[in-house]
Amino acid sequence: MNxxxxxxxxxxxxxxxxxxxxEQAQFLNSNGMVVKVLMPEELHTKSxxxxxxxxxxKGNFGGLSTAFMQQDPEAFSFPLILQKSWTEExxxxxxxxxxLRAFDSLIKLGWxxxxxxxxxxxxxxxxxAAIKKNYNIPYVVIEHSPFHIDxxxxxxQDQIKSTLLAANxxxxxxxxxxxxxxxxxIDRDIEVVWNLMDEAKFSSTVHSDDSKFVITTITRPVRVKxxxxxxxxxxxxxxxxxxxxNIEVVAVxxxxxxxxxxxxxxxxxxxxxxxxxxxxxxxxxLSRNEILNxxxxxxxxxxxxxxxxxxxxxxxxxxxxKPVISTKSGGPDDTINSQNGILVDLxxxxxxxxxxxxxxxxxxxxxxxxxxxxxISQSGRDAFLKRMKEFYTxxxx
Numbered sequence: 001m002n003x004x005x006x007x008x009x010x011x012x013x014x015x016x017x018x019x020x021x022x023e024q025a026q027f028l029n030s031n032g033m034v035v036k037v038l039m040p041e042e043l044h045t046k047s048x049x050x051x052x053x054x055x056x057x058k059g060n061f062g063g064l065s066t067a068f069m070q071q072d073p074e075a076f077s078f079p080l081i082l083q084k085s086w087t088e089e090x091x092x093x094x095x096x097x098x099x100l101r102a103f104d105s106l107i108k109l110g111w112x113x114x115x116x117x118x119x120x121x122x123x124x125x126x127x128x129a130a131i132k133k134n135y136n137i138p139y140v141v142i143e144h145s146p147f148h149i150d151x152x153x154x155x156x157q158d159q160i161k162s163t164l165l166a167a168n169x170x171x172x173x174x175x176x177x178x179x180x181x182x183x184x185x186i187d188r189d190i191e192v193v194w195n196l197m198d199e200a201k202f203s204s205t206v207h208s209d210d211s212k213f214v215i216t217t218i219t220r221p222v223r224v225k226x227x228x229x230x231x232x233x234x235x236x237x238x239x240x241x242x243x244x245x246n247i248e249v250v251a252v253x254x255x256x257x258x259x260x261x262x263x264x265x266x267x268x269x270x271x272x273x274x275x276x277x278x279x280x281x282x283x284x285x286l287s288r289n290e291i292l293n294x295x296x297x298x299x300x301x302x303x304x305x306x307x308x309x310x311x312x313x314x315x316x317x318x319x320x321x322k323p324v325i326s327t328k329s330g331g332p333d334d335t336i337n338s339q340n341g342i343l344v345d346l347x348x349x350x351x352x353x354x355x356x357x358x359x360x361x362x363x364x365x366x367x368x369x370x371x372x373x374x375x376i377s378q379s380g381r382d383a384f385l386k387r388m389k390e391f392y393t394x395x396x397x
Contacts, residue, residue: 001392003028004106004113005037006099006128008120008145011070012041012077020312021119022070024196024384029073031385036111038102040080040095040123041068064105078102088155092126099127100134113137115392118167120144122156125163132166138394140169142193143177144309149184161186168394173310176330180309193391194334194379197315202292204321204372212248213360216298218291218313219305220253221266226327226347227251228270229304233352235274241357247279250294254284295320300359305329306346318375321368325355335378340371 005025009018022037029035069075080098082091116131116139118124128139141164149157164170164186171191172178178190215234219225234249249271254262264282271277286294295301301317301324308314308329315335317324324341326332327348336343342364344351358364377383 001032001115001389002034002111002113003036003392004116005035006116006118006124006139007037007039008122008124010037010039010075012068020195022075023198025073025075027196027198027381027384028388034111035073036106036113037069037073037075038099038106038127039069039075039077040098040102041065041077042080042082064102064109076102076106078105088153092155092159095123095126096130100130103127103131103135107135115140115168115394117142117392121160121164122147125167126159129163129166138168140171140391140394141167142171142173142391143181144173144195148180164188169391171391174331174334176333177309191391192334193387194384195310195312196381196384197312197319197375197379199319199372199376199380201288202295202316202319204296204319204368212246212297214248214250214298215300215302215356216250216252216294216317217302217304218252219303220255222255224305224307226304226306227267229327229347229349229352230302231267231270231274231276233302233304233349233356234279235276236349236353237356237360238276238279240353241360249276249280250283250298251280252283252286252291252294291316292320295322298322300325300356302352302356303327303329303332304347304349304352308332311335315375315379318371321372323359323366323371325352335375337374340366340374 007018007021011019011022025035025037064076064078066074066076068077078098080095082094116128116137118128118139118141121141121143125141131137132139149160165188169191170188171193172181173193173195175192178192181190217230219227221227238247251267254264262284264284267282271280295317298317301322303311303314303324303326305327306329308331310331314324314326314332318340324336326336326341326343327346328343333343342355
């Protein structure tokens with residue numbers, strides 16, 4: 001089966017967002033499918049004609065390029081010049097035209113998809129709907145983004161709804177995401193397709209150093225992640241058990257658009273204000289292997305998000321056999337049960353602190369293999385491949 005992915009974001013020469021899109025593409029491409037990726041390289045400008053002239057001077061005639069996006073599988077970009085003064089209608093029309101030209105260039109290379117997979121609705125689905133109309137190629141949509149449709153103009157809302165209704169299939173990455181789409185008036189059948197959780201990349205292990213009780217979170221200092229509740233919970237836990245010297249708190253993540261601006265200043269300031277700085281370690285970024293090493297020596301993972309469409313980091317911790325304390329933020333609710341973790345109300349730092357104490361004192365224990373196997377049964381390699389084959393199967397009307 002030939003699959004064309006139209007992601008809303010993807011790792012490229014400017015930023016590294018969308019790594020999990022690429023990993024899923026690599027996995028499918030290595031397991032019986034032929035996958036290619038197509039995404040615009042956007043340039044927002046005051047003058048379309050001036051920028052078009054600059055592109056021509058540089059020898060860029062608007063064709064496909066493999067220089068912008070990370071390869072493996074083969075990933076093509078195409079220029080999308082959008083003039084800032086244009087109306088939304090004009091910008092969406094340019095978007096549609098650009099996708100059609102790029103797709104025409106792609107099939108002229110001798111490759112045609114059997115199905116188009118849209119990852120994230122807003123712009124990619126516009127391109128997919130235009131391709132379906134002109135080339136009669138079906139498209140499916142898996143929505144990943146935690147958006148509410150009413151934040152957009154009435155024109156954009158209509159565009160979102162029409163492209164989702166025109167899709168051959170639509171899914172969210174969790175029951176929560178599915179319900180969000182239904183609440184937004186997407187009146188059609190909507191499925192749930194959990195993201196790939198590759199058990200080959202995350203292995204379960206015993207704690208390598210039991211001299212420390214390690215509490216970990218991978219997050220960002222933004223409102224929706226509610227890191228204040230994390231640090232308040234940890235502070236209450238540490239104070240309640242008498243400030244022992246065997247506690248280690250690790251916070252990973254930052255909110256910078258580019259890694260060169262990444263820092264953990266907010267975490268440090270919050271920990272210091274609560275008197276727990278001495279217990280904490282902060283990392284703006286970690287490599288995949290470094291994250292694996294951290295999770296393997298973690299005793300409990302904590303997620304305090306207010307709104308979590310899926311929860312990749314939560315499930316990565318579980319693949320390492322670690323129990324999770326998570327707020328009832330949406331996506332994690334599909335996987336966490338009383339045998340592999342704990343769900344608490346939003347912002348309930350005292351509940352998190354109490355459960356941390358129970359785990360610390362051994363009053364609440366978990367089976368690492370059960371935790372790991374539960375995630376694998378839902379969305380491990382075999383389960384994900386089977387689910388995607390089902391999702392890509394289109395029965396003609």
